Amino acid sequence: MFFIIGIFMAITLIVLLILKKNTSQADRVLGLWLAVIGVHLGYFYAVDSGKIVDFPWLLGMDFSLPLVQGVFLYFYARSLTGPSLRIREIALHLLPSLLLILVGIPFYALSADTKIAIVMRGEDHAYEWFDWLQDSSMLVSGFSYSLAVLFLVKKHKKRIENSFSNTENKTLNWLRNLTLGLIGIWLVVLFSDNPVFIFSGVVVFVLYLGFYGINQTTIFSSAAELENELSSSIKDDVTEKQYKKSGLKREVAAVIYARLKDLMHTDKLYLEPELTLGELAARLETTPNYVSQIINEYESKSFYQYINALRVEEFLVICKRPEYRSYTILAMAMECGFKSKSTFNKHFKEITGKTPRAILIEESLVS
Known part of the structure; x- marks a missing residue:
C-alpha cells in the first residue's frame, strides 16, 4: 500500500509542478527527481506484488536508481542556491550510476527465468559481489551528497544574511531538514532491509519534498542578481589585510559610512521589506563588497543584522x-x-x- 501511496503522491506533485506558473530551473529539477522516485517506487511495487514476473526485462532496472537519489538532492540544492551546474558537471555526477549499469550488463544478459529466480526467489547466484558493490556505492553516495547539501545550505544561509534584509523563504531550512530526513532513510537502509520501514520513510520524504518544493519561491530573480550577490558574499571578519586587498582605503570607508548613516536617517531605507545589499550599494554609488565591509567594520554586524537592528x-x-x-x-x-x-x-x-x-x-x- 505504501508503494501505491508514494507513486500517487509523486505523480500528483509532478502534475502540480507542470501547472505551476513561471516554473524555475529548480522546479524542473524537482519534477525530474520526483519522476525518478516514482519510477523507483513503481519498480519495488512490481517486485513486492509479484507483477514483475510478467515483465522480466524490467528486472535490474533499479541498479542505479538508489544511487541517483543523493545526486538529485545535490542537483536540486545547487539549482536553488546557485550557480547552476554545467552539462559537464552533471555528466560527471551521473557517471557512477552509468558505470554501475555497465557493470550489471552480465545480469541483463541472463535468461528471464534465471533473473526471476535470483530476484524473486533469492536463489544463490554468482553476483553477490554486485549486490555488495551496489549497496556500498548507494550508501557512500547517499551520505556524501547529503553532507555536501548540508554544507551548501549552511554556506547559502550565511551568504543570504549578508545580502538580504529579509530572509523569509530564502534560508532553505526546510531543505536542511529534508536532507537530515534522507540521512535517516540511509541509516535505516544500513541497519535494516525491511522495505516497510524504508519506503514508509520514502513516502513521508516525497510528501515533505513536494510540499515545500512547490511552495519554494525563487531566491534570486535573475542570473545577474545571483552573480552580484555571490560576488558580494564575504567573511564577516574584516581585517586590515582584507581592506587593502579590496582596495578600500580607510578614508574612503569613513566617507561612505557617514553617507550610509545619513541615508538611513533621512530616507529610512530599512523600512523597505525587500531591501538588498545591492540596492543599498547602488544608492550609495559604490559596490556591494565595500558596503558589506563597512557595515562589518563599523557596526560589527552583517547587512542582515544591521538593517533589522x-x-x-x-x-x-x-x-x-x-x-x-x-x-x-x-x-x-x-x-x-x-x-x-x-x-x-x-x-x-x-x-x-x-x-x-x-x-x-x-x-x-x-x-
Missing part, C-alpha cells in the same frame, strides 16, 4: 507615538519593515533582551 529601533520609536496606539504589535512591526512575527520577535529579543509586549508594558503603552 534599525527596524527594531524604529519600532521602539513609533510605538510611543499616539497615532500608533491602535496598531497591533505585528502591524507596527510590519510598518518598520519586518515581514513576519517570528523574524521580528527574534531580532527584538536579541537586541533588547525582552519581548515586545514586555517593553510596551514597561512604557505603560499597554495594560
Whole structure:
C-alpha cells in the first residue's frame, strides 16, 4: 500500500509542478527527481506484488536508481542556491550510476527465468559481489551528497544574511531538514532491509519534498542578481589585510559610512521589506563588497543584522507615538519593515533582551 501511496503522491506533485506558473530551473529539477522516485517506487511495487514476473526485462532496472537519489538532492540544492551546474558537471555526477549499469550488463544478459529466480526467489547466484558493490556505492553516495547539501545550505544561509534584509523563504531550512530526513532513510537502509520501514520513510520524504518544493519561491530573480550577490558574499571578519586587498582605503570607508548613516536617517531605507545589499550599494554609488565591509567594520554586524537592528529601533520609536496606539504589535512591526512575527520577535529579543509586549508594558503603552 505504501508503494501505491508514494507513486500517487509523486505523480500528483509532478502534475502540480507542470501547472505551476513561471516554473524555475529548480522546479524542473524537482519534477525530474520526483519522476525518478516514482519510477523507483513503481519498480519495488512490481517486485513486492509479484507483477514483475510478467515483465522480466524490467528486472535490474533499479541498479542505479538508489544511487541517483543523493545526486538529485545535490542537483536540486545547487539549482536553488546557485550557480547552476554545467552539462559537464552533471555528466560527471551521473557517471557512477552509468558505470554501475555497465557493470550489471552480465545480469541483463541472463535468461528471464534465471533473473526471476535470483530476484524473486533469492536463489544463490554468482553476483553477490554486485549486490555488495551496489549497496556500498548507494550508501557512500547517499551520505556524501547529503553532507555536501548540508554544507551548501549552511554556506547559502550565511551568504543570504549578508545580502538580504529579509530572509523569509530564502534560508532553505526546510531543505536542511529534508536532507537530515534522507540521512535517516540511509541509516535505516544500513541497519535494516525491511522495505516497510524504508519506503514508509520514502513516502513521508516525497510528501515533505513536494510540499515545500512547490511552495519554494525563487531566491534570486535573475542570473545577474545571483552573480552580484555571490560576488558580494564575504567573511564577516574584516581585517586590515582584507581592506587593502579590496582596495578600500580607510578614508574612503569613513566617507561612505557617514553617507550610509545619513541615508538611513533621512530616507529610512530599512523600512523597505525587500531591501538588498545591492540596492543599498547602488544608492550609495559604490559596490556591494565595500558596503558589506563597512557595515562589518563599523557596526560589527552583517547587512542582515544591521538593517533589522534599525527596524527594531524604529519600532521602539513609533510605538510611543499616539497615532500608533491602535496598531497591533505585528502591524507596527510590519510598518518598520519586518515581514513576519517570528523574524521580528527574534531580532527584538536579541537586541533588547525582552519581548515586545514586555517593553510596551514597561512604557505603560499597554495594560
